[in-house]
Amino acid sequence: MWKSVFYKEWLKIRWFIVVYTLLGILVIGYIFLALKHNFAFTGGKNAWNAALFQGHQFYSHFKFMPLSGGLTIAVAQYLPETINKRLQLTFHLPLAENKVMLLMQAFGAGSLLISFLIFGGLFTGFSLIYFPIQMVADSLTTILPWLLAGLAANFILAQIILEPNRIFRFFYSLLGGFFLTIYFASSGSATYAPANTGLFFLTAMLSIVFVFSAYRLRKGGI
Amino acid sequence: MEKISRYILVFIAVLTLAIFLPWLYWMAFEKPIRKPFVQYSYITNEFLIHRVSEKKWVDTKGKEYSREEYEQMLPMMFFKQLLASGTMPDSINGTALDMRAISREKSFFRLKANEIDAPKPDLYPLFESRSGRAQLEWPEDFFRILLTRLRTKYWKKKARCFRPHSIRKNLFFRRN
Numbered sequence: 001m002w003k004s005v006f007y008k009e010w011l012k013i014r015w016f017i018v019v020y021t022l023l024g025i026l027v028i029g030y031i032f033l034a035l036k037h038n039f040a041f042t043g044g045k046n047a048w049n050a051a052l053f054q055g056h057q058f059y060s061h062f063k064f065m066p067l068s069g070g071l072t073i074a075v076a077q078y079l080p081e082t083i084n085k086r087l088q089l090t091f092h093l094p095l096a097e098n099k100v101m102l103l104m105q106a107f108g109a110g111s112l113l114i115s116f117l118i119f120g121g122l123f124t125g126f127s128l129i130y131f132p133i134q135m136v137a138d139s140l141t142t143i144l145p146w147l148l149a150g151l152a153a154n155f156i157l158a159q160i161i162l163e164p165n166r167i168f169r170f171f172y173s174l175l176g177g178f179f180l181t182i183y184f185a186s187s188g189s190a191t192y193a194p195a196n197t198g199l200f201f202l203t204a205m206l207s208i209v210f211v212f213s214a215y216r217l218r219k220g221g222i
Numbered sequence: 223m224e225k226i227s228r229y230i231l232v233f234i235a236v237l238t239l240a241i242f243l244p245w246l247y248w249m250a251f252e253k254p255i256r257k258p259f260v261q262y263s264y265i266t267n268e269f270l271i272h273r274v275s276e277k278k279w280v281d282t283k284g285k286e287y288s289r290e291e292y293e294q295m296l297p298m299m300f301f302k303q304l305l306a307s308g309t310m311p312d313s314i315n316g317t318a319l320d321m322r323a324i325s326r327e328k329s330f331f332r333l334k335a336n337e338i339d340a341p342k343p344d345l346y347p348l349f350e351s352r353s354g355r356a357q358l359e360w361p362e363d364f365f366r367i368l369l370t371r372l373r374t375k376y377w378k379k380k381a382r383c384f385r386p387h388s389i390r391k392n393l394f395f396r397r398n
Contacts, residue, residue: 045360052345098223134343134366141341179238190341202237205230212227
């Protein structure tokens with residue numbers, strides 16, 4: 001049964017996730033093209049000094065890439081379900097209602113994670129050509145909250161889209177918008193290191209919050 | 223399941239509001255703090271405070287000075303102004319002043335609060351002190367120190383001593 005649920009989700013998001021991943025790869029390609037140009041024209045010495053002592057982040061173009069991915073996938077996955085309350089059909093499947101919802105969410109988040117892993121792998125690989133592992137590790141520490149923000153945005157938007165009540169929707173959007181800015185506080189490289197564990201657990205907790213919206217949708221909304 | 227998700231929702235809502243309501247409050251009602259500029263005068267051997275926003279120059283006992291008096295008590299800082307107005311002293315506490323030496327050896331060091339404890343990668347430049355050049359030059363090499371044993375010992379004993387013999391490896395990176 002879970003295979004069929006996954007297939008249904010795949011049909012909804014396949015082009016979105018494929019195009020998004022390709023776009024992300026292009027962004028990473030651009031980042032390293034710019035870095036290569038920078039190395040060639042101002043020299044490796046300057047690039048290193050900028051990264052080490054002036055807080056320059058050569059990957060800053062990547063900042064909102066995971067966020068946009070999370071939002072896109074949430075829209076692709078859940079907006080069609082709200083038209084004519086199609087999600088009600090899913091609840092008639094011979095599966096526990098919460099389990100179906102969690103399977104759907106797991107597929108969406110899993111696809112995003114695969115994209116993010118591809119981005120992370122490419123980023124790490126290319127970075128190691130230009131920088132030693134200490135600097136790459138710091139860059140990854142800086143990027144991690146952005147990736148978590150992508151997942152969190154996905155969960156929050158799922159919650160907002162599935163919520164049947166407009167007033168609830170409004171407050172979820174407001175709170176969610178504020179909440180997401182936690183991941184994007186302007187900071188130097190690796191300054192998020194002490195916060196990353198906490199953010200990880202917060203994001204993990206967020207992943208099941210939308211069950212509440214689905215529950216309210218199932219009961220007809222109040 | 224619905225219950226757990228509802229609790230988490232409330233928890234995250236409370237957390238978010240706890241961060242952003244005070245932030246919005248202080249955004250609306252915070253009064254700006256005018257930072258005073260404090261310097262030490264070795265003529266009076268006292269701290270002198272320049273309250274920039276109030277245009278006041280005072281010492282720690284609250285005695286007010288005019289701008290000219292204030293500048294005369296800090297000849298190194300304002301030596302160009304004092305030279306222009308002809309009030310530069312010839313000597314301070316018996317030491318003769320050489321204008322060239324002042325302008326050559328005056329140096330400023332600025333440290334921002336957010337630079338203290340900021341994470342830095344464990345990579346250090348190795349400067350050549352006897353390169354024969356007038357100024358220090360940025361080296362082509364960076365090095366790192368792996369202090370594996372030192373670190374475990376530090377955490378075990380919380381001993382604040384440095385043990386050079388426990389440095390296992392120095393690795394050098396060459397920059398392009």
